[in-house]
Amino acid sequence: MNPAINVGAAPLATPWFFYGLAAAAVVSGLLVITRRNAVHSALALIVTLLSVAGLYLMLYAPFVAGVQIIVYAGGIMVLFLFVIMLVNIERVAKERQFNRIWPVGLLASCALFALFVGAFIKGKSVLPQRMIQLPEAMNTQAIGGALYGEAGRMGLYTFAFEIASLLLLVAILGAVIMTKKKI
Amino acid sequence: MMQSFMSYLGSTVPPGNAGNQLWALIYVLIIFVAVSLTVMWLINWVERKALAHFQVRLGPMRVGPHGLLQPFADALKLMLKEDIIPDQADKAVFWFAPVIGLLASFTVYIVIPFGPSQAVSDMNIGILFMLGVSSLGVLGIVTAGWASNSHYPLMGALRSSAQMVSYEVAMGLAVVSAILMTSLNSTGTGTLSMIGIVEAQQQQGVWFLFKFFPLGVIAFVIFAIAMVAETNRAPFDLAEAESELTAGFHTEYSGLRWSLFMLAEYAAMMAVSSIAVTLWLGGWLRPFPNLLHGPAWEFIFSLFPGLSFAAFAAIAFIGTVRMPSDSFFKVQRIGLGIFGLTLAFTALLLLVIAFVGRGDDVNIAGRLREGIDYVFWFLLKVAIFMYLFFWYRATWPRYRFDQLMKIGWKVMLPISLGALIATAIVGVLVK
Amino acid sequence: MLPITTLHYLVVAAALFVLGVVGVLTRRNVVIILMSIELILNAVNLNLVAFSHMWGNLYGQVFSIFIVVDAAAEAAVGLGILIAFFRNKETINVDEIDLLKW
Numbered sequence: 230m231n232p233a234i235n236v237g238a239a240p241l242a243t244p245w246f247f248y249g250l251a252a253a254a255v256v257s258g259l260l261v262i263t264r265r266n267a268v269h270s271a272l273a274l275i276v277t278l279l280s281v282a283g284l285y286l287m288l289y290a291p292f293v294a295g296v297q298i299i300v301y302a303g304g305i306m307v308l309f310l311f312v313i314m315l316v317n318i319e320r321v322a323k324e325r326q327f328n329r330i331w332p333v334g335l336l337a338s339c340a341l342f343a344l345f346v347g348a349f350i351k352g353k354s355v356l357p358q359r360m361i362q363l364p365e366a367m368n369t370q371a372i373g374g375a376l377y378g379e380a381g382r383m384g385l386y387t388f389a390f391e392i393a394s395l396l397l398l399v400a401i402l403g404a405v406i407m408t409k410k411k412i
Numbered sequence: 413m414m415q416s417f418m419s420y421l422g423s424t425v426p427p428g429n430a431g432n433q434l435w436a437l438i439y440v441l442i443i444f445v446a447v448s449l450t451v452m453w454l455i456n457w458v459e460r461k462a463l464a465h466f467q468v469r470l471g472p473m474r475v476g477p478h479g480l481l482q483p484f485a486d487a488l489k490l491m492l493k494e495d496i497i498p499d500q501a502d503k504a505v506f507w508f509a510p511v512i513g514l515l516a517s518f519t520v521y522i523v524i525p526f527g528p529s530q531a532v533s534d535m536n537i538g539i540l541f542m543l544g545v546s547s548l549g550v551l552g553i554v555t556a557g558w559a560s561n562s563h564y565p566l567m568g569a570l571r572s573s574a575q576m577v578s579y580e581v582a583m584g585l586a587v588v589s590a591i592l593m594t595s596l597n598s599t600g601t602g603t604l605s606m607i608g609i610v611e612a613q614q615q616q617g618v619w620f621l622f623k624f625f626p627l628g629v630i631a632f633v634i635f636a637i638a639m640v641a642e643t644n645r646a647p648f649d650l651a652e653a654e655s656e657l658t659a660g661f662h663t664e665y666s667g668l669r670w671s672l673f674m675l676a677e678y679a680a681m682m683a684v685s686s687i688a689v690t691l692w693l694g695g696w697l698r699p700f701p702n703l704l705h706g707p708a709w710e711f712i713f714s715l716f717p718g719l720s721f722a723a724f725a726a727i728a729f730i731g732t733v734r735m736p737s738d739s740f741f742k743v744q745r746i747g748l749g750i751f752g753l754t755l756a757f758t759a760l761l762l763l764v765i766a767f768v769g770r771g772d773d774v775n776i777a778g779r780l781r782e783g784i785d786y787v788f789w790f791l792l793k794v795a796i797f798m799y800l801f802f803w804y805r806a807t808w809p810r811y812r813f814d815q816l817m818k819i820g821w822k823v824m825l826p827i828s829l830g831a832l833i834a835t836a837i838v839g840v841l842v843k
Numbered sequence: 844m845l846p847i848t849t850l851h852y853l854v855v856a857a858a859l860f861v862l863g864v865v866g867v868l869t870r871r872n873v874v875i876i877l878m879s880i881e882l883i884l885n886a887v888n889l890n891l892v893a894f895s896h897m898w899g900n901l902y903g904q905v906f907s908i909f910i911v912v913d914a915a916a917e918a919a920v921g922l923g924i925l926i927a928f929f930r931n932k933e934t935i936n937v938d939e940i941d942l943l944k945w
Contacts, residue, residue, distance in 0.1 A: 247847045251855045258859050258882055262866035267874050268505060268558055270940040274878050275551060277859070281885050284852065288896040290904050293911075294886075295540035300911050303547030305881070305918045307577060310554050313874055314570065316929045327869050328938060330932045334868030338861045349850055356849055356897065368536055368904075370601050375905050386905050393912045400916030404923035410930075 247287060255278035265326050267313045271306060278302045292369045422779075426607070428522075428533020439532045443521050451678040456483040459802050466806035477748035478731060493667030498561055501664065505559035510672035512663070513552030517679040519545045524686045525606045527696050527786030538606035539587060542687055543580075546642070549680060550576045553644075553651075553661050556673070560664035568660025571813055572644055572651030578820035579641035579648075585828035586635040589627070589835040590691040593620050596839055610695030617702050619694040624838050632692040634824055636800075639684040641820065643677060646805035650813050685797035686790075693793050696786035703744040711770045714781055715786040718763035721755055728752030852893035860886035873935045875896045877921050 253276060260273035278301045286295035378384035413434065420432040427435035447465045457472075457480060464471025472479025497506055523538040535541055550573045557569020594612040595602030603609065613619055621628050641648040652660040662673045689695060698713045729752045735745040762784065769781030811819070859882055866879025888907040895903025929935060 243847055246929070247851065251851070254855060255858050255862070258862040261878055261882060262862055262870060262875070264875075266502070267872060268502070268555070270875050270878055272505065272508070272555065277882065278885065279887065281859075283888055284855070284889060285892055288852065288892050290892050290895065290907075291535060291537045292540070293892055293904050293907050295537040295544055296908055296911055297888075298544035299540065299547060300915055301881075303544055303550065304577075305915055307550050307554065308918060308922060309874065309878065310551070310558070310572070311573075311902070312926060314558060314566070315553075315926065316874070316935050323935065324871070326871060328871050331869040335865060338865045338868065341864060342857060342861040346860070349853055350871070353850060356903075366536055369540075369604050371901055372905060375901050376908075386909075387533060389909060393909055396916050397912065400919050404919040407920075407923040407927045 243287070246283070250280045250283045250287070253277075254284065267317065268310070271309050271313060274309075275302055275306050279304065289365045290368065291365060292372050424529050426529050426531040426534045428531075430534070436532055440522070443532065444518065446518075447521060447679055447682065448675070449520070450464060451675055451682070452487055453483045455678050455798060456486070456801075459805075460801045462799070463806050464801075468649045477735075477744040477751065480747075480751065486670065490667050490671040495668070496664075496666045498664050500650065501561045503561045505555050506664075509552050509556035509559055510669050510676065511552075512555060513549055513676035514672055514679075516545055516548035516552060517676040517683060520680075520683040523606050524683065525610060525690060525695055526790050527783055528607060529609070530696075530783060530786060533603050534607045537604050538657075539591065539604050539609070539687070539691070542606075542683070542724060546680060546683060547576075547580055549676070552676070556665070557661040560661075562664060565661050565663045568651045568663070572661055575645070575648060575651065575816055575820070576642055578817060579638040579824070582634055582820065582824035582828045583638040583642060585825070585832050586631045586638065587687070587691060589828070589832040590620050590635075591627070592832070592839055593623055594834050600843075602826045606690050606695075610690055610697065613694050614622075614697055614701070619692060619697075621692040621694075624835060624842075627831055627835045627838065628692065630827065631835070632688070634828045634831065635688055635692070638824060640801065640804060641687060641816070643680045645677075645681065645801055646818055647808040647810045649805075650810055650816060654827060681798065681801055682794060685794045685801075688797060689790065689793040698785065698789050707771055711766070714766045714770065714785050715763065717784055718759050718766055720788075720792075721759035721762060725752050725755035725759055727756055728737065740815075849893050849897040852889060854887040856886045857894065859883075859889065871936050871938055873937055873940070874922075876937065877918065877925070878920050879916060880921075881918065882911060886916075 252309060257273045257280065258275040261270045261277065264270045264273065273295060282294045282297040282302070285291075373379075375384050376386050376390050378387055383391075416432060416434045420427055420430060420435045423432075427433075453829075460482065461471045461479065472482035475482040475485045492714060520542050522532045523535055523541055525534070525538075553576070554569050554573045555571075557565040557567075560566070591602055591604060593616075594609050597612050597615050603612065605629050616623070621632050633838060640646075644651055650660075652662065662670055665673060704713075728748055732745055732748045734753055735741045735748065735822070765777060765781050765784060769775075769777035769779070771778070863879045863882030863886060865874050866882065870876055870879065888910055891903040891907045891910070893903075895901060895907075925935065928940060932940070934940070
């Protein structure tokens with residue numbers, strides 16, 4: 230199938246959606262790491278995940294957006310909320326929430342961010358000028374072809390897919406055994 | 413704006429795919445208003461009347477003629493009630509929890525296909541989107557139980573979310589075995605888009621319910637049971653049962669906030685019924701399109717919307733005639749008469765459209781007739797499922813929580829896995 | 844406004860990554876550290892999908908699906924370890940989880 234076409238003008242209001250979703254993602258990310266209450270952090274993380282799913286939709290990747298919503302926001306965050314409610318103790322809410330050397334961590338992270346931005350500014354010329362866009366209507370089918378294979382051949386990622394299923398099995402077994410009271 | 417309005421008329425794709433934001437917004441508003449009104453009025457009234465008649469009593473009879481205005485009275489009462497927030501509750505999260513549930517239930521309506529172009533947007537990942545967004549409803553319940561800062565809501569919320577997560581697995585596997593059947597068409601590629609699934613059934617000439625008998629039926633039954641558990645309805649409503657947990661996760665919610673939870677629950681019921689109808693029951697397709705084809709049969713089947721409204725109008729007129737001739741009932745008699753007249757007028761309108769637009773599908777009346785037919789058959793099938801929900805609630809005792817979890821993991825999951833594998837094997841052999 | 848290019852998405856991903864790193868380095872609550880790790884993984888995913896869009900092929904999207912699978916497994920196992928630890932020591936403070944054997 231024809232994999233790529235050159236994109237013309239982007240749809241209307243793309244900058245509005247992008248800046249809105251990006252602001253939502255970054256502000257919620259900030260709330261995740263600064264809230265004292267873990268439930269508030271979890272809810273902020275859900276908002277971040279949904280904003281990033283919206284950004285995936287803008288990048289013409291609907292299947293990854295769907296997977297993000299189902300697995301991340303609908304599965305992992307429910308797991309997090311369960312565990313928070315299980316281990317939430319009153320003492321934690323009254324303790325100090327940042328450790329003693331937090332200025333060092335903050336400084337190191339700011340240096341990392343400066344490194345990233347510097348790399349982006351310097352390397353801007355490496356990125357191609359036009360963005361090539363995949364047709365969105367066949368996105369799921371194309372990903373299915375890459376994962377499972379099509380037209381009788383094995384896909385590029387079939388082996389990795391099988392290993393990922395083994396990984397999930399190991400994770401399930403590990404989580405079940407670790408949380409048993411008597412092995 | 414006028415040009416954007418006019419350019420969409422006559423299109424054969426949903427407005428989301430056509431890129432027309434104005435019509436997408438109009439569809440969203442229509443769906444939102446229609447769903448809210450239907451949920452609040454029709455479903456509430458039918459549920460109370462159906463449960464009452466199952467229990468050999470009459471149900472609401474006073475507020476309007478035969479209780480038709482009861483839901484409005486309930487809504488008014490709930491809106492005017494005092495808004496009580498528990499003292500130690502987490503106020504922001506307490507406020508936000510019903511909003512999460514409502515968002516999750518209503519966002520699903522974007523991809524529900526009422527017809528081949530009557531959807532807000534036909535996403536490539538339609539069914540994946542629906543499953544994912546309805547799994548966000550669990551978050552609303554968990555946060556509601558947590559924010560109430562009381563042990564009954566917390567227990568109810570944890571149990572309810574454990575139940576929903578367990579039955580989501582069986583639901584997802586049943587959905588996958590229906591999606592597998594969409595790939596048995598001429599091009600050999602399946603599709604996740606809701607409109608594509610119904611068109612695959614149309615092209616293969618059989619509803620997926622009857623395909624590879626009994627595999628389609630097994631997958632459908634698994635989904636039908638799992639969707640009842642998914643929406644916390646009887647017999648899986650342990651989390652909100654009054655006798656067990658004092659109303660579970662919405663114990664501390666009163667007035668308008670509680671009604672938001674109920675709205676979200678009924679909207680979720682309609683949404684999962686729509687999934688079942690789209691995947692197994694042929695969506696907007698009328699019964700027997702291949703067996704009874706031809707212009708005569710098309711015309712007969714297109715009379716159904718008008719005739720069903722005429723039947724409702726006839727029932728309303730019979731009720732008017734049979735009202736007791738007391739002076740107290742004069743207002744109710746007049747009200748029921750007006751209601752019957754409205755129904756009769758709608759029936760007349762639909763019959764006129766069916767007559768004028770018969771045979772062709774090019775001019776305005778023909779396309780209107782087609783659109784009305786599609787929406788009518790879809791809503792009829794969804795209404796059958798909603799009535800089944802009420803029937804289950806009236807008939808069956810509720811499951812104990814450990815029985816519920818045992819069924820979800822030890823019975824439904826293996827059966828749906830087996831059905832999926834069998835469907836895949838049969839599908840490969842048939843090709 | 845200037846058109847949205849890949850660079851915009853990369854900057855957002857870098858910001859999320861740095862926020863996650865700050866969370867891992869400075870917070871004491873184990874659950875919030877695990878959530879910051881999820882932030883980091885999301886930033887990486889966004890980067891991959893943005894590049895996949897730029898080059899017009901699917902490699903980035905498929906790899907990001909595998910990363911989501913990996914994040915799910917890791918969250919489950921990490922939270923299992925946390926619960927097992929909490930049963931023994933009654934604390935979820937990384938500063939107090941400092942003994943290899945007790």
